[in-house]
Amino acid sequence: MNLKTETLGAATILCASGNLDAAGAPGFEEQGRNLLRGGAQRLVLDLAGVEYISSAGLRSLLVLAKTAKAAGGAMALCGLAPAVRETMTISGFDHILALAADRAAALDLLK
Numbered sequence: 001m002n003l004k005t006e007t008l009g010a011a012t013i014l015c016a017s018g019n020l021d022a023a024g025a026p027g028f029e030e031q032g033r034n035l036l037r038g039g040a041q042r043l044v045l046d047l048a049g050v051e052y053i054s055s056a057g058l059r060s061l062l063v064l065a066k067t068a069k070a071a072g073g074a075m076a077l078c079g080l081a082p083a084v085r086e087t088m089t090i091s092g093f094d095h096i097l098a099l100a101a102d103r104a105a106a107l108d109l110l111k
Helices: 025-037 055-070 082-091 103-109
Strands: 002-008 011-020 042-053 074-078 098-100
Touching: 002 025, 011 025, 011 055, 025 042, 025 055, 042 055, 042 082, 042 103, 055 074, 074 103, 098 103
Parallel strands: 011 042, 042 074, 074 098
Antiparallel strands: 002 011
16 A cells, blocks of 8 residues: 655645555554644545555544544545445445545535
């Protein structure tokens, strides 16, 4: 899993590529937690480069969403590939997490 962090206005964007599975999820979750601990209040997870997500990846997303909320912040996901979006829908995570088509839409959700 490759991770890159960007700042866009008041939002912090964590870009991921690769598989968000048992091998990639721990590093992804750690990076997200570090950003939130470092003061990120608006976290956008850009998953455009993620082709597959497992239950471990779903768990990491849930942990980050709860961590952001507990810190008084918010989190949104964007750029989901069709297979990842389908997993979100089947698992019901599309009702739990804020999903957006692109970064601009994700930033709007976090206002």
